[in-house]
Amino acid sequence: MSPNKLRLDHKIISGWIAPNSRVLDLGCGDGELLAYLMENKSVRGTGIEINESHIYKCVEKGISVSHSDIDSGLPDYPSKSFNYVILNESLQEVLHPKMVVLEALRVGKKVIVGIPNFCHWPARVQLFFKGKVPVTKGLPHQWYDTPNLNFLSLKDFRNFCKNKKILIEKFKAISSDKIVTLRPNFFAHSGLFLLSKK
Amino acid sequence: MDKNSVGIVETQYFTFAKSPNEMVLDSGDTLGPITLAYETYGELNENKSNAIYICHALSGDAHAAGYHQGDKKPGWWDIMIGPGKAFDTNKFFLICSNVIGGCSGSTGPSSINPKTKKPYALDFPAITIKDMVTAQKRLIDHLGIKKLFAVAGGSMGGQQAVKWTVQYPDFIRAAIVIATTTRHTAQQIALHVVGRQAIMSDPAWNNGNYYGKKTPEQGLALARMIGHISYMSDQSMGEKFGRKLRKKENVSYNFSTNFEVESYLRHQGDSFVQRFDANSYLYITRALDYFDLTKDGKLADAFTNVKSKFLLIAFTSDWLYPTYQAKEMVKALKINDIDVSYIEVDSSYGHDAFLIENEGQARLISNYLNRIQKESIDES
Numbered sequence: 158m159s160p161n162k163l164r165l166d167h168k169i170i171s172g173w174i175a176p177n178s179r180v181l182d183l184g185c186g187d188g189e190l191l192a193y194l195m196e197n198k199s200v201r202g203t204g205i206e207i208n209e210s211h212i213y214k215c216v217e218k219g220i221s222v223s224h225s226d227i228d229s230g231l232p233d234y235p236s237k238s239f240n241y242v243i244l245n246e247s248l249q250e251v252l253h254p255k256m257v258v259l260e261a262l263r264v265g266k267k268v269i270v271g272i273p274n275f276c277h278w279p280a281r282v283q284l285f286f287k288g289k290v291p292v293t294k295g296l297p298h299q300w301y302d303t304p305n306l307n308f309l310s311l312k313d314f315r316n317f318c319k320n321k322k323i324l325i326e327k328f329k330a331i332s333s334d335k336i337v338t339l340r341p342n343f344f345a346h347s348g349l350f351l352l353s354k355k
Numbered sequence: 356m357d358k359n360s361v362g363i364v365e366t367q368y369f370t371f372a373k374s375p376n377e378m379v380l381d382s383g384d385t386l387g388p389i390t391l392a393y394e395t396y397g398e399l400n401e402n403k404s405n406a407i408y409i410c411h412a413l414s415g416d417a418h419a420a421g422y423h424q425g426d427k428k429p430g431w432w433d434i435m436i437g438p439g440k441a442f443d444t445n446k447f448f449l450i451c452s453n454v455i456g457g458c459s460g461s462t463g464p465s466s467i468n469p470k471t472k473k474p475y476a477l478d479f480p481a482i483t484i485k486d487m488v489t490a491q492k493r494l495i496d497h498l499g500i501k502k503l504f505a506v507a508g509g510s511m512g513g514q515q516a517v518k519w520t521v522q523y524p525d526f527i528r529a530a531i532v533i534a535t536t537t538r539h540t541a542q543q544i545a546l547h548v549v550g551r552q553a554i555m556s557d558p559a560w561n562n563g564n565y566y567g568k569k570t571p572e573q574g575l576a577l578a579r580m581i582g583h584i585s586y587m588s589d590q591s592m593g594e595k596f597g598r599k600l601r602k603k604e605n606v607s608y609n610f611s612t613n614f615e616v617e618s619y620l621r622h623q624g625d626s627f628v629q630r631f632d633a634n635s636y637l638y639i640t641r642a643l644d645y646f647d648l649t650k651d652g653k654l655a656d657a658f659t660n661v662k663s664k665f666l667l668i669a670f671t672s673d674w675l676y677p678t679y680q681a682k683e684m685v686k687a688l689k690i691n692d693i694d695v696s697y698i699e700v701d702s703s704y705g706h707d708a709f710l711i712e713n714e715g716q717a718r719l720i721s722n723y724l725n726r727i728q729k730e731s732i733d734e735s
Contacts, residue, residue, distance in 0.1 A: 203694075209698065209699070209700070209701055209715075212696075212698045213698075213715065213718055213719065213722075215696075216666075216696060216698070216718075216719050216722045216723055216726070217718075217722045219722075219725075219726035219729065219730075220696075221664075221694050221695060221696045222696050222697075222698075223685055223689075223695070223696065223697045224697050224698045224699045225682075225697075233685065233686040233689045233690070234689055234690075235689075235690055235692070238689075238692065
């Protein structure tokens with residue numbers, strides 16, 4: 158795959174990852190990002206994924222993958238066994254997000270977290286003016302049919318990191334395939350954080 | 356015969372450990388000479404780098420694929436082995452042998468003891484999964500293969516596959532380990548105890564000395580029936596039989612065969628005694644009971660020297676080898692930084708799922724082998 162066709166979030170993540178690293182992708186889906194990183198950054202990658210049909214696709218792509226939910230799969234790894242642990246669009250779906258982030262920081266030297274921003278402006282509009290739990294492009298699920306367990310904003314995640322003494326080394330916010338620099342917690346539908354332990 | 360069959364195959368025999376070089380077993384006893392019945396499918400390439408060892412389960416044999424002359428039924432894993440199948444015989448050279456202790460051509464308790472010129476019966480020494488693998492290694496040496504591309508198997512075959520990686524770490528590129536465990540639990544041993552008791556309490560068993568006389572058919576059939584229950588699942592039995600009656604409109608209020616499931620189990624038991632030796636059943640189930648890779652209770656320590664990559668497959672409805680046992684192995688491999696892929700296939704077929712037409716399993720294996728092949732080319 159050429160870098161041009163790459164999703165913007167994957168492009169940013171790939172830019173943050175040093176070549177020849179060891180990478181664990183938590184909630185790796187069909188392995189698209191890992192396959193790209195293995196080919197273009199020569200990383201040694203592996204993933205955890207809960208969806209069985211995605212596992213077949215990962216194996217087809219030649220990726221090592223474990224069939225598990227993130228909460229129970231993460232403790233299997235020894236400390237600092239990866240250069241990077243990726244939690245892209247998966248943290249909002251885990252049962253114990255605090256434990257998962259701290260575990261990811263134990264298992265990896267650096268952790269990349271990508272989260273949808275539940276306080277993106279269209280969501281705020283729906284909540285404030287319509288009195289509805291938001292359903293937007295970035296948050297497409299109805300309340301009764303959503304994989305999301307945790308609802309947080311970019312600001313909430315920053316506060317969490319501050320409280321837990323986690324260093325945010327890098328940050329990028331995205332809206333509709335564009336980087337957002339102005340008031341990301343209002344204008345961005347998702348954000349990416351590069352974390353390490355202080 | 357379909358075009359994806361390996362066609363007509365013949366069993367071959369390899370004899371080793373002749374006196375005075377008998378094989379020393381796990382128990383410390385010796386055994387020899389040992390004959391292994393084996394079959395091969397596909398062509399061994401020039402540098403002998405495309406060999407895959409297929410290990411069979413408790414009641415399996417060397418006949419994994421294709422047809423014996425005149426037979427209507429193919430080998431036990433014919434769905435997986437053949438041209439264009441998961442184990443593609445256009446690319447790979449497959450070897451499958453009957454385990455030692457078995458009764459389908461390899462040396463076992465029904466073989467003639469050279470010292471007495473009579474069947475071994477209970478003079479046959481206890482064997483373990485390790486002994487099975489040691490014997491298989493001798494066959495590989497005999498075939499001139501220096502490194503196996505892969506070793507694969509389900510159930511007891513999976514245990515042999517794992518044992519291969521531990522016992523001969525430099526010898527295995529990849530292991531495909533299906534529906535199995537790294538050690539037998541109390542429940543698994545308990546099921547075997549009942550099976551063995553069924554055989555040993557049959558008067559015809561006669562302390563194992565029944566060769567040339569009436570065989571303990573009833574006991575062995577019962578053991579097989581118990582086994583068969585553990586190979587299926589509540590759901591698969593429900594779907595296959597439910598409460599269907601056998602050639603009846605109503606229950607008959609007596610102990611004749613009322614239900615379809617009764618008839619099925621009886622049939623399984625009766626057909627099994629035609630092809631299996633009761634003493635082999637005792638020895639092989641014992642070998643399974645003894646299987647425990649953990650060292651001082653630690654599984655991770657078993658894999659410290661292992662170099663192969665792993666594909667682990669478990670089935671959601673398998674209650675004989677529940678998925679948690681595969682997960683324990685995944686964890687132990689990860690602790691040792693060993694490359695592993697693990698999948699829990701959603702299936703209602705219970706433990707037997709790996710032997711049943713299974714598109715997911717076939718896809719996984721074929722893609723995984725492609726990957727290992729690509730990586731082996733990149734390495735060289």
